Amino acid sequence: MEKVRTAGGGGDKVGGDGDGSRHRTQQEEEKEQGQEAIRLSLVKRKKDFKHMERIGGGRWVNVLQGLELHEGVFSAAEQQRIVDCVLDFQDRGRSGLLRERTYSEPKKWMRGKGRVTIQFGCCYNYAKDNNGNLPGIMRDEEVDPMPPILKTMIKRMVAWHVLPPTCVPNSCIINIYDEDDCIPPHIDHHDFVRPFCTVSFLSQCNILFGTHIKVVSPGVFAAPTSIPLPVGSVLVLNGNGADVAKHCVPAVPTKRISITFRKMEDRKLPYRFIPDPELQNLRPLRYPPMPAPVNELVSSRAQPRPASTPLAQAQPASTPPPRAEPREEQSSEGKKWTRDSPFSSEDFPPLGSLSSAGKSQQNKPHRPARR
Numbered sequence: 001m002e003k004v005r006t007a008g009g010g011g012d013k014v015g016g017d018g019d020g021s022r023h024r025t026q027q028e029e030e031k032e033q034g035q036e037a038i039r040l041s042l043v044k045r046k047k048d049f050k051h052m053e054r055i056g057g058g059r060w061v062n063v064l065q066g067l068e069l070h071e072g073v074f075s076a077a078e079q080q081r082i083v084d085c086v087l088d089f090q091d092r093g094r095s096g097l098l099r100e101r102t103y104s105e106p107k108k109w110m111r112g113k114g115r116v117t118i119q120f121g122c123c124y125n126y127a128k129d130n131n132g133n134l135p136g137i138m139r140d141e142e143v144d145p146m147p148p149i150l151k152t153m154i155k156r157m158v159a160w161h162v163l164p165p166t167c168v169p170n171s172c173i174i175n176i177y178d179e180d181d182c183i184p185p186h187i188d189h190h191d192f193v194r195p196f197c198t199v200s201f202l203s204q205c206n207i208l209f210g211t212h213i214k215v216v217s218p219g220v221f222a223a224p225t226s227i228p229l230p231v232g233s234v235l236v237l238n239g240n241g242a243d244v245a246k247h248c249v250p251a252v253p254t255k256r257i258s259i260t261f262r263k264m265e266d267r268k269l270p271y272r273f274i275p276d277p278e279l280q281n282l283r284p285l286r287y288p289p290m291p292a293p294v295n296e297l298v299s300s301r302a303q304p305r306p307a308s309t310p311l312a313q314a315q316p317a318s319t320p321p322p323r324a325e326p327r328e329e330q331s332s333e334g335k336k337w338t339r340d341s342p343f344s345s346e347d348f349p350p351l352g353s354l355s356s357a358g359k360s361q362q363n364k365p366h367r368p369a370r371r
């Protein structure tokens, strides 16, 4: 039986078969904190993107200023759980089990036009619709609230210094791209606060940026510059990268999923929006985290081991964090660490695994991508 954690991350319990529960000991908690500290220290962050463009024929501007790419925030096993949940959301949407505005699957009437979207927190209107509604948040429409797995992702991103605690997302949009689907050039609407971010799954693709992006043909765009988005990476958009440059994803060669998290402007919240108590007062972990001694890092790769002190006793800010070198070790270890990851099976529950008989996703092997 799969191990689950008690609410608040306070302990392991063997769940579901009536054999009782056990709260984690302080030692186990410290071990988890130590492992989280190690994983946090291994996140690879790139914040110096640069592409100069002449704006309005005048001054030169770095149109990528404000972009950040964070790699290693979600392990391979966590990505798999998230993807499984997204595909279950899709099943539910197709079966009419999500609110009408939550799930949208356009008819694939031409190349690049079939992207499925699933919206939580608010209904966003991409283009002026048949009723004359302008692009932006449709305040009188209701969609489903943020599912637990997406809230867990948000908590991770704030705790791990990917998103600032001043800009905790309260809405998100999942894009499911099948082969040839794309997202055309756009700047995210200012009904959403900056920064916002996109997490990538299943396959790597390039995201294109530029003040002018030419639509060459359906799903084919010509842009001045591009950034590869590895699976499991988080791209944070802020500054010029969010507001001066447009961005787009050309027709993808193979299935891809992205989840874009955004905080709504307070004055644009849907009328019936209820703030989620779980997403209030989130705080980043102390950073840089306590560096694990080299021999401990090495042995933790062979067998996960706690670092000697919990995060609360992190080193002062002047101590440089240990870096993940080489990168391959991090990704190859991602799965192993997840066994003791602070992301438990409860944080990433396979949707429906607890409620609907016969739909259990537990211990499920890799789920093939579906159309």
Ligand SMILES: O=C(O)CCC(=O)C(=O)O
Pocket (backbone or CB within 6 Å): 173, 175, 183, 188, 198, 200, 207, 247, 249, 257, 258, 260
């Ligand atoms: O799929 C992506 O990486 C980009 C998504 C995006 O631009 C959006 O949802 O507005």
